[in-house]
Amino acid sequence: MISENEQLSPAEKTWQTHEALNELYGVLDLRKPRREPIHELISTMLSHRTTHANEEKAYYRLREWYPTWPEVIAAPVEDLTKALETAQYPGPKAINIQKALRLIQAQEPDFSLHFLEEMSVEEAMNWLMALPGVGLKTATLLLLFNFHKPVLPVDTHVFRVSQRVGLIGAKVTAEKAHTILLDMLPKDAAVLFNFHKHLYWHGQRICIWKGPKCSECPLCSICNYCQEVRQKGIDKGKKVM
């Protein structure tokens, strides 16, 4: 049973959000990764500011035009850019992908990233984020999804829902949100996987950017945004949801 908004700390709200969304969407098992780590890394690099459908189109065209990683490295950058054109910023992404692949090849000629398994979270994060074009979101997605490490990826949907509900402050950046939210959750990959996936789905389906569907949302009683909208309606004597 979800509590009312008053007196809840951000940590309590975070846990209540987790429990309410577990109920709404169902608890997921940590899955077998959909792709090998190197493939996941490159497709996640393509996802920046790009819809999932367009990321997938760019990824499959890249694989079709250049079936091996050495071929991607050797491709003329203009041609690689053309292959990636459904993604946003295909030119910078093409350059970063080639540079990242060269660095990975220098360490692991077969492009295997399985050595990350043996690293601590901090070491693995540092190693990944030293690659061009790899930021917090990409590194945490790879480490959580492929290696089941206890990190929390914060994409645009996770960020928006967290801010509206009041799990993080209005001025917190997406970068900072990674650690603030992680500090309020158990360091358990299964919990973090569910929290990430559920807030992601919630942001896509209910807490959408324009016109969130608060009347359908189980978080309204603890959500700052929803309570403010409701209060404004009461102040103006309007019928509220």
Ligand code: SF4
């Ligand atoms: S109550 Fe509204 S604003 Fe709050 S999380 Fe749900 S849909 Fe988003």
